[in-house]
Every structure is written in C-alpha cells, then in structure tokens.
Amino acid sequence: QVQLVESGGGVVQPGGSLRLSCAASGFTFPSYNMHWVRQAPGKGLEWVAFMRSDGSSEYNADSVKGRFTISRDNSENTLYLQMNRLRADDTAVYYCAKDGGGGNCFFDYWGQGALVTVSS
C-alpha cells in the first residue's frame, strides 16, 4: 500500500531554514510527479510546490517562490522541501502528496503531515 511519511518538522525562528523529507513506499516513486501542500492552523489547504517524476522541472506557489525549493532523490524514494527565510505565516502542517498520474492533475495519496512552527 502507498505510504508517505514526512519528517523534519519543528520550531524555527523567523528568517531560519528547515528541510522537510517525505519517504515514499508502496509505489514506483520515480514514475510519479509529487507535491507539497500545507495547512496553516485553522485554515484551508494551500498548494505549495510540484516536481515532475524525473526532477526535470519544479513549480512553486507565489507565496513561497524564491524561498522554498522542492527536490527529490529517486534512488532513495524521497521527496524534499528546503525552506529558507521562513516567516511566521509559513507556520503550517506540511503534507507530501502523490500525484494521481495519467495527466489527471490531482493528489491521490497524502502523508500524515509535518508541523512547522516559525516563532521567536
């Protein structure tokens, strides 16, 4: 069965950096595009970043552009999110999500999330 397990969350000061990891199993990771989606406390879902299966291209929401970088290691079945210049409004649960594939443009499996708190 598909499993996505996020790690690396925690408390960081404004302006600091953090790297999230998402360990994938139960499917052929190198064959699927992947996403990061976040949810601030008490708020809705916000798409953050997307990376193609082969790592050839990445896209980011305007709110994180220039600060966050999505990457992947297909040999380790792991997705990453490098977060720099963190702000208080980046505080959220960050979900790793598998793309549904087949050009269907949706998120079919989700991890349980990693909490990132940006606070001094």
Add this chain to the structure above:
Amino acid sequence: QTVVTQEPSFSVSPGGTVTLTCGLSSGSVSTSYYPSWYQQTPGQAPRTLIYRTYTRSSGVPDRFSGSILGNKAALTVTGAQAEDESDYYCALYMGSGIWVFGGGTKLTVL
C-alpha cells in the same frame, strides 16, 4: 490573482442531498481545470474523493458524485450520513504546473 471560491459552510439533514460548489473569482470552471475534491476531518490528512471532475477515487462511496453545474464544479452528496460531516476542499489545475485550492466548505449533518 485567481481565487477559487467555495461556500464557507453548509448544513444537510441525515439522508438528505447537498451540492457544494467550486467557482472562480473571474471566469468559469470547466473540465479543463481538472476539478478534484477532498474530504478532511479535524486532525487528519485529506482524503481524495473525486478527480477529473467526475471520477470517484478508489473506495469512495457512490453517494459522492462530481459534476459541472453552470459555471462551477460541484460535489453532490446524496443520502448524507453522519460520518460525512467534514471539511470539503476543491482544487483546480490552473496550467503551467500550478494548482489552487478553494477555501473549503464545512459540512454539518444534522
């Protein structure tokens, strides 16, 4: 900036039918936006319900259905059950590798 709109809240009686919608602040939602729908209960990860406008995800009961109604995407729950009380989010693919979620609808079953 594109805003995806959803009703903030909705209420339905047990056994009743409710339709939640997903629109755009400017323009119409069509199948070209690949509308998808997600259900989330407090403290849990989202669960995928519908993708590509109409297709139910694996294991989703057939009381959930997706459609285009007028200029919006829609999620209809027919024969609502108590366990359907959740937050529901739509997502639209805007092209160029960009997705946008709606603000979510809190569905109450009472």
